Amino acid sequence: MxxxxxxxxxxxxxxxxxxxxxxxxxMFYGQKFFGGPKTMHSxxxxxxxxxxxxxxxxxxxxxxxxxxxxxxxxTDKGRTYRLKIEHSVKQKEYxxxxxxxxxxxxxxPPRERSYRGGFNAxxxxxxxTTYSLGSLRFYGQQFYPRNRIKIVPKIIRKxxxxxxxxxxxxxxxxxxxxxxxxFIIHTHSFTRGELKIxxxxxxxxxxxxxxxxxxxxxxxxxxxxYVFSESADxxxxxxxxxxxQLPSMKYKLGNKMPKR
Numbered sequence: 001m002x003x004x005x006x007x008x009x010x011x012x013x014x015x016x017x018x019x020x021x022x023x024x025x026x027m028f029y030g031q032k033f034f035g036g037p038k039t040m041h042s043x044x045x046x047x048x049x050x051x052x053x054x055x056x057x058x059x060x061x062x063x064x065x066x067x068x069x070x071x072x073x074x075t076d077k078g079r080t081y082r083l084k085i086e087h088s089v090k091q092k093e094y095x096x097x098x099x100x101x102x103x104x105x106x107x108x109p110p111r112e113r114s115y116r117g118g119f120n121a122x123x124x125x126x127x128x129t130t131y132s133l134g135s136l137r138f139y140g141q142q143f144y145p146r147n148r149i150k151i152v153p154k155i156i157r158k159x160x161x162x163x164x165x166x167x168x169x170x171x172x173x174x175x176x177x178x179x180x181x182x183f184i185i186h187t188h189s190f191t192r193g194e195l196k197i198x199x200x201x202x203x204x205x206x207x208x209x210x211x212x213x214x215x216x217x218x219x220x221x222x223x224x225x226y227v228f229s230e231s232a233d234x235x236x237x238x239x240x241x242x243x244x245q246l247p248s249m250k251y252k253l254g255n256k257m258p259k260r
Contacts, residue, residue, distance in 0.1 A: 052105060052135055062102075062139055063164040064164035064168040064170075065083070065085055066150070081136035082133065089112055176226070185225040199225065209228045
């Protein structure tokens with residue numbers, strides 16, 4: 001009887017040891033070959049992305065940065081898009097503000113990246129990239145309808161909000177000297193025809209009148225949007241509430257406010 005008890009104890013010990021080996025092997029090789037916890041994490045992200053619904057302020061910010069320095073990328077033939085935002089590290093406060101507003105769409109916080117340019121100069125960028133999202137597909141279709149070249153959508157009048165104008169100006173705008181006391185948006189990536197669509201939108205929605213300014217650079221002709229002095233105060237009212245939240249970006253308003 002005693003031998004039977006000892007034999008059963010040995011069998012149970014062996015079975016327990018075998019069970020531990022099987023579980024440990026599965027955890028190691030299962031994670032290696034089948035993804036394990038990583039796959040579970042990936043699945044949870046994919047499920048989360050399906051729940052994302054863009055808010056009105058987020059939509060306005062997306063439109064503004066796409067008119068400016070932001071750009072969309074797709075890796076699945078336009079089914080989903082991800083938004084990439086990057087500026088000089090000197091504009092860290094602005095990028096952090098954008099990240100805060102778009103944080104629900106982003107998987108990782110902003111980070112620095114260094115690039116080597118001409119004459120061995122180093123540029124340090126600071127930015128972030130959103131998840132690839134189906135909710136960004138509409139903006140991909142509007143701003144990148146062909147050949148991945150960004151354009152001004154024909155429906156920009158419908159898309160443009162005051163917050164969009166503020167973000168656009170923060171990306172590409174500058175104060176036009178204390179003597180002129182008005183604002184310029186450097187719109188070098190768009191054609192003259194596209195800029196006329198934006199001019200119409202600014203006039204129709206906000207009563208801001210502008211002209212197109214020629215600029216030649218490295219032998220090429222570009223156009224900038226110049227805000228008429230009589231519309232400078234209206235333009236200021238659009239951009240100032242956002243810039244007031246960003247002390248490091250107040251240089252965009254110049255040393256003096258546009259005269260009233």
